[in-house]
Amino acid sequence: MGRSPCCSHDAGVKKGPWTEEEDKTLVEHIQKRGGNVGGWRGLPKTAGLNRCGKSCRLRWTNYLCPDIKRGNFTEDEERLIITLHASLGNKWATIATHLEGRTDNEIKNYWNTHIRKKLLRMGVDPVTHQQLPPNQSHHHLPEALLWAAAAASLGGMDTGALMQAQLLQQLLRTIGSNNDATNLVANLAAANAVLNSSGSMVPNLLLQDQMNCLQPGYLCNTSNFAEQHVVQQHLTNDTSPGTSSFAAAEQAGQLCNTAASFAPHDAAPQLPAQEFACLLEPMTELPDLCSLESDSFWKEILEDSYRL
DNA sequence: AATTTGGTCAACCGCGTTAGC
DNA sequence: GGCTAACGCGGTTGACCAAAT
Numbered sequence: 470m471g472r473s474p475c476c477s478h479d480a481g482v483k484k485g486p487w488t489e490e491e492d493k494t495l496v497e498h499i500q501k502r503g504g505n506v507g508g509w510r511g512l513p514k515t516a517g518l519n520r521c522g523k524s525c526r527l528r529w530t531n532y533l534c535p536d537i538k539r540g541n542f543t544e545d546e547e548r549l550i551i552t553l554h555a556s557l558g559n560k561w562a563t564i565a566t567h568l569e570g571r572t573d574n575e576i577k578n579y580w581n582t583h584i585r586k587k588l589l590r591m592g593v594d595p596v597t598h599q600q601l602p603p604n605q606s607h608h609h610l611p612e613a614l615l616w617a618a619a620a621a622s623l624g625g626m627d628t629g630a631l632m633q634a635q636l637l638q639q640l641l642r643t644i645g646s647n648n649d650a651t652n653l654v655a656n657l658a659a660a661n662a663v664l665n666s667s668g669s670m671v672p673n674l675l676l677q678d679q680m681n682c683l684q685p686g687y688l689c690n691t692s693n694f695a696e697q698h699v700v701q702q703h704l705t706n707d708t709s710p711g712t713s714s715f716a717a718a719e720q721a722g723q724l725c726n727t728a729a730s731f732a733p734h735d736a737a738p739q740l741p742a743q744e745f746a747c748l749l750e751p752m753t754e755l756p757d758l759c760s761l762e763s764d765s766f767w768k769e770i771l772e773d774s775y776r777l
Numbered sequence: 778a779a780t781t782t783g784g785t786c787a788a789c790c791g792c793g794t795t796a797g798c
Numbered sequence: 799g800g801c802t803a804a805c806g807c808g809g810t811t812g813a814c815c816a817a818a819t
Contacts, residue, residue, distance in 0.1 A: 484789070486813080510804065523805085527788065530806095562807060577808075578786050 483519045487528050494518055495525060496533050531574045538570025542579055550576060551584060555598045 487495075498516035499506055506512060506529070509522035518525060531537075542550075546568055553564045561573035561580075568576065580595075588595040 486787075508804085521789095523790095524788075526805085531787070559808065573807075574787075582785060 482513075482521050482524075484521075484524070487532075491518060491520065492528070492533060495529060499529065531572050536570055537572060537575075542571075542583075546571070547584065550580065551588075551598075554580065554584075558596075 509526040513520045561577040565573040585595040592601050594601050
C-alpha cells in the first residue's frame with residue numbers, strides 16, 4: 470500500500486480566505502516548531518486547524534512566511550524577471566529563487582498583471598520575447614520604433630542591445646547544458662557565428678537632430694518602465710562597446726514615449742508611416758559580441774544564466 | 778448615486794513528479 | 799518494478815476594490 474489519502478478529500482474542510490485567527494494559529498504552530506513544518510498533511514490536525522494541508526502550505530509560503538518581502542517590485546527586480554523569463558519561460562518557482570523574498574505566486578501575478586501587458590503594448594510577444602509581426606502588434610508602428618520602445622522599456626538599452634539580448638537568449642537556451650561560465654568567450658564567439666549566419670542587422674537609432682523634429686511633449690509619458698536612474702546608470706557606467714552611448718538610450722526612451730503618444734487610443738495626431746521612414750538610417754551590422762565580455766551588465770546576465 | 782468595467786492578488790484546482798510501501 | 803499518495807508547481811478563478819460611465 471502507498472500513503473494514506475490526502476486530507477483535501479475530507480468533507481467539511483474549510484476553504485476560502487483565511488481569518489486572522491487561522492493565520493495566528495498557523496504562525497504560532499510553525500514558530501513553536503522552530504520553523505520546521507515537518508509534513509503539511511498532518512499539520513492541520515496538530516495545529517488545530519480545519520484546513521487542508523495543502524491550503525496551509527500555500528498560506529504559509531505565499532503570505533505568512535516571515536521571509537516574504539512585501540511591497541512593489543523594484544526596477545531591478547522587474548528587469549531580472551524579464552531576463553529570467555526570457556530564458557526559463559513560465560518557471561515561476563525557479564525565477565522566484567533568484568528574487569529574494571518574492572514568491573512564485575507573487576511573480577506570476579506581477580507578470581500577468583503588469584509586465585505581460587507592457588510588453589504587449591510595445592509589440593513584444595511576452596511568450597517568446599520576440600517582436601510581434603506588424604499585424605499582431607498593438608500599435609502597427611514602424612519596426613524601428615517598436616524595437617526602440619521595447620529597448621527603452623527594458624532598462625534604457627538601445628535597439629541593437631535588445632536584439633543582442635534576444636539572440637543571446639536563444640544562445641543561452643542552446644548552451645543550457647554547458648554549465649561552465651569560464652567558456653563565456655567561447656560561447657560569445659558561438660553567438661557571433663549565429664549572428665553572422667543569420668545575417669542579423671539592426672536599424673540605427675535616430676540622430677539627435679532628427680529627434681528634435683518630432684513633436685514636443687512625449688517625454689512626460691511614464692508608461693514605459695525605463696526608470697530615469699537606469700538611464701543615468703548608462704551615462705555613468707556605459708563601458709559597453711556593444712551598445713551605443715547614453716544619448717542613444719535617451720533617444721530610445723524618447724522613442725518609447727513617442728510611440729505611446731501615437732497609440733491608436735490616444736488623442737494625439739498620428740503621423741503617416743512615411744514620416745518615420747525618412748528618420749531611419751541605413752541598416753548596420755551588429756558589433757562583435759566577444760567585446761561584451763568585458764561589460765559587467767552582460768557578464769552578469771550570462772553568469773546568472775549559467776547558474777540557473 | 779448606482780451600475781459597469783477593469784485591475785489586482787490570494788486562494789483553489791488539476792496535473793506532473795517524487796517518494797513510500 | 800509497480801502502485802499509490804504526497805508534494806510542488808503552473809494555470810485559473812473569484813472576491814474585492816477603484817475608476818469610469
